Amino acid sequence: MKEPKQLSVSAIQNGTVIDHIPARNLFKVIQILGLDRIDHLITFGTNLESKKLGKKAIIKISEIFFEDEDINRIALVAPDAKLNIIRDYEVVEKKVVEVPDNIIGIAKCVNPKCITNFEPVTTRFRVVSKKNVALKCHYCEKITNQENLHII
Amino acid sequence: MKSRSLVSIDDLNTDEILKILDLAEEFERDPVQKLLEGKVIATLFFEPSTRTRLSFESAVNRLGGKIVGFADSSYSSVSKGETLNDTILTVNNYCDLIVIRHPIEGSARYASEIATVPVINAGDGANQHPTQTLLDLFSIRKTQGTLDHLNIFMVGDLKYGRTVHSLMMAMSRWNTTFNFIAPEELKMPDEFKLYLENMGLKYYEHSDFTDIVSKADIIYMTRVQKERFSDPMEYEKVKNVYVLRNSMLKETKPNMRILHPLPRVNEIHKDVDSNPKAYYFEQALNGVYTRQAILCSLLGIK
Numbered sequence: 001m002k003e004p005k006q007l008s009v010s011a012i013q014n015g016t017v018i019d020h021i022p023a024r025n026l027f028k029v030i031q032i033l034g035l036d037r038i039d040h041l042i043t044f045g046t047n048l049e050s051k052k053l054g055k056k057a058i059i060k061i062s063e064i065f066f067e068d069e070d071i072n073r074i075a076l077v078a079p080d081a082k083l084n085i086i087r088d089y090e091v092v093e094k095k096v097v098e099v100p101d102n103i104i105g106i107a108k109c110v111n112p113k114c115i116t117n118f119e120p121v122t123t124r125f126r127v128v129s130k131k132n133v134a135l136k137c138h139y140c141e142k143i144t145n146q147e148n149l150h151i152i
Numbered sequence: 153m154k155s156r157s158l159v160s161i162d163d164l165n166t167d168e169i170l171k172i173l174d175l176a177e178e179f180e181r182d183p184v185q186k187l188l189e190g191k192v193i194a195t196l197f198f199e200p201s202t203r204t205r206l207s208f209e210s211a212v213n214r215l216g217g218k219i220v221g222f223a224d225s226s227y228s229s230v231s232k233g234e235t236l237n238d239t240i241l242t243v244n245n246y247c248d249l250i251v252i253r254h255p256i257e258g259s260a261r262y263a264s265e266i267a268t269v270p271v272i273n274a275g276d277g278a279n280q281h282p283t284q285t286l287l288d289l290f291s292i293r294k295t296q297g298t299l300d301h302l303n304i305f306m307v308g309d310l311k312y313g314r315t316v317h318s319l320m321m322a323m324s325r326w327n328t329t330f331n332f333i334a335p336e337e338l339k340m341p342d343e344f345k346l347y348l349e350n351m352g353l354k355y356y357e358h359s360d361f362t363d364i365v366s367k368a369d370i371i372y373m374t375r376v377q378k379e380r381f382s383d384p385m386e387y388e389k390v391k392n393v394y395v396l397r398n399s400m401l402k403e404t405k406p407n408m409r410i411l412h413p414l415p416r417v418n419e420i421h422k423d424v425d426s427n428p429k430a431y432y433f434e435q436a437l438n439g440v441y442t443r444q445a446i447l448c449s450l451l452g453i454k
Contacts, residue, residue: 139262
């Protein structure tokens with residue numbers, strides 16, 4: 001006997017679906033994309049089963065289509081995220097996120113003695129490893145890696 | 153156009169490094185040249201560093217320039233709560249070049265982005281101190297006649313010592329072999345060893361001085377500081393292991409020279425000073441020539 005196919009998060013007519021977000025980083029993605037300041041309908045589900053991630057999250061945002069540059073900002077916290085662009089309930093385009101070469105103004109430098117933690121300086125990092133994300137601070141030259149990554 | 157600054161040794165390519173060393177040689181032959189006549193150099197020392205400051209001021213004076221600045225931030229507007237941003241924007245109006253020493257890491261890079269005049273990093277916390285690295289390179293080339301294929305021994309605090317890290321990174325451009333002598337707690341960090349491995353360079357680690365020093369071209373000594381140890385017992389155990397004595401130099405190569413960024417405490421015994429292989433005080437003199445070269449180079453004078 002087959003189970004009836006059910007969507008945990010209901011479909012949207014037009015907009016963007018971001019899938020394969022690690023469940024623990026859902027709220028970081030929301031923060032980075034500023035979804036808390038969007039007026040359109042947003043639904044999300046978290047702790048969904050995922051073979052690859054264990055627990056994943058999914059976000060569906062109506063009427064919003066992101067520029068690549070903006071969406072790549074979530075690569076730090078959701079490197080495997082996949083985007084479906086929806087128009088009239090159909091997937092018209094699929095995208096993956098890419099860790100950019102430079103990260104500006106998203107992450108906090110882990111070094112407590114870094115100037116960016118003393119004065120209102122926009123943080124800047126060069127991505128030295130994309131797989132296990134490692135960021136080299138443009139200012140203090142210290143490495144911030146995935147484990148101690150804090151999103152501003 | 154944005155002017156050129158020197159914040160990190162990596163800001164310079166190999167040709168630029170060699171050009172500065174050549175220029176420093178020129179100043180060694182003829183140190184008094186009025187190339188900075190009419191120029192004002194600001195020396196902003198947010199933390200005291202007598203040696204570096206005097207060396208810079210000596211370099212400026214020999215070049216006929218004038219100096220404004222402070223030697224300790226407790227006498228400046230910083231003590232009134234001014235931000236670095238505001239200090240730099242203000243001082244920028246008064247001078248042709250800024251030399252900055254600051255305990256916060258990345259402060260010199262930040263200053264170089266705010267200022268329209270060139271900025272020289274004279275040490276930003278544990279991060280970079282490129283003029284020290286350049287004077288070390290100058291001293292090595294001068295005593296060895298080359299930078300290629302040397303065997304460099306680094307001794308003492310290899311974990312926190314920024315001078316050894318910068319020098320190691322810089323020397324890796326010239327096929328150097330490295331020997332690291334350090335207590336367990338102060339070993340060269342993995343990230344730097346990985347860097348050498350990626351460069352295909354050889355390095356060896358030792359926990360104390362052995363006969364191996366007979367292979368050294370350069371012994372670069374650093375201070376082992378008590379406050380670096382989590383366990384004071386550990387410090388007591390190792391503090392005398394890393395002291396260089398004249399008797400240990402018998403089998404060393406004739407071209408070998410001992411360098412130390414200074415100040416020294418007890419890690420080089422006084423009986424070494426009279427050995428012609430002791431080079432640390434000449435090294436300090438080389439700092440003046442090297443800084444003359446850096447100043448002129450950044451100001452586009454030479």
